[in-house]
Amino acid sequence: MEQYSQATGSTEQNLFELQVDHETTSYLSEIAKWARFLSIVGFVMCGLLIVFALFAGTMATLNPLGGTMGAGGFMQIVLLIAMVALYFFPCLYLFNFAKKMQLALRNNDQINLNDSFRNLKSNFKYVGILTIVILSFYAIGLLVVGIMAATR
Amino acid sequence: MDQYKPATAGSDQNLFELQVDQQSISYLGETARWAKFLSIVGFVLCGIMIIAAIFAGSIMATFSRLGNNDALGNTMGYSGVLISGIYIVLALLYFFPCLFLFNFSVKMQSALRNNDQTNLNVSLSNLKSCFKFVGILTIIVLSFYLLGTIVVVSVASLMK
Numbered sequence: 001m002e003q004y005s006q007a008t009g010s011t012e013q014n015l016f017e018l019q020v021d022h023e024t025t026s027y028l029s030e031i032a033k034w035a036r037f038l039s040i041v042g043f044v045m046c047g048l049l050i051v052f053a054l055f056a057g058t059m060a061t062l063n064p065l066g067g068t069m070g071a072g073g074f075m076q077i078v079l080l081i082a083m084v085a086l087y088f089f090p091c092l093y094l095f096n097f098a099k100k101m102q103l104a105l106r107n108n109d110q111i112n113l114n115d116s117f118r119n120l121k122s123n124f125k126y127v128g129i130l131t132i133v134i135l136s137f138y139a140i141g142l143l144v145v146g147i148m149a150a151t152r
Numbered sequence: 153m154d155q156y157k158p159a160t161a162g163s164d165q166n167l168f169e170l171q172v173d174q175q176s177i178s179y180l181g182e183t184a185r186w187a188k189f190l191s192i193v194g195f196v197l198c199g200i201m202i203i204a205a206i207f208a209g210s211i212m213a214t215f216s217r218l219g220n221n222d223a224l225g226n227t228m229g230y231s232g233v234l235i236s237g238i239y240i241v242l243a244l245l246y247f248f249p250c251l252f253l254f255n256f257s258v259k260m261q262s263a264l265r266n267n268d269q270t271n272l273n274v275s276l277s278n279l280k281s282c283f284k285f286v287g288i289l290t291i292i293v294l295s296f297y298l299l300g301t302i303v304v305v306s307v308a309s310l311m312k
Contacts, residue, residue, distance in 0.1 A: 108170060110173065
């Protein structure tokens, strides 16, 4: 049977020496459980945001003030839907990660394990890139405010 | 040498058949890189929150000195303390998942570099802690929302 072996082999063999042992399996299954919970909460939040967006739309059209309020409502809907779209994909990746990980651990399926890690990677990459984008928006905002303050 | 085998063995042996193969290693390496970036951004944001908390008191104190009204000044002073408290709590709540994530990425990178099973397990244990922390925090926040909704609904029905 395969045993845990210390990294003493050549580099070619080293790549195949990390195992998913008992301890790793227990951690991975717990990660999958929490990830599934978080992703389902995320899906529910997305659904609630869409409901709010629809309500905001109907409120805006029903509003007697019309005009600017209508435009404000439209902006609100667009913003909410954009937020839903941005929030949906990491949840989907996380859900896929959890599902495939549970399958992989239950059926001992290497392909599902790889798929699962690929989804985890996608999730982190997505959130990371989103963070970079948001931080650069903040930086641009600070620059604009600074320039406005300086040209006053 | 260890080879990938399809799951045909008994259930006892099954547990030892999954491998972290080349593909998994590349995915885990990329995950670790992004996790490290996210955790460092998180640390920086925690630091900014702490700084904001420290200055919130003095900013609010300045406002309260500017205002002539004593009552207004007092509430401003209290709100400064309140804002500091909230920011410090938020920073603390945000710090721990970042720490777990940072530990995960550091240990994962060293596990992948040195092929170290112990570090791999420690790394995944940290990722587990991170997910668990965020999950429990989510449950707590959701139950606060639920409690708030119940309170609002009951107050609204009492007002009628």
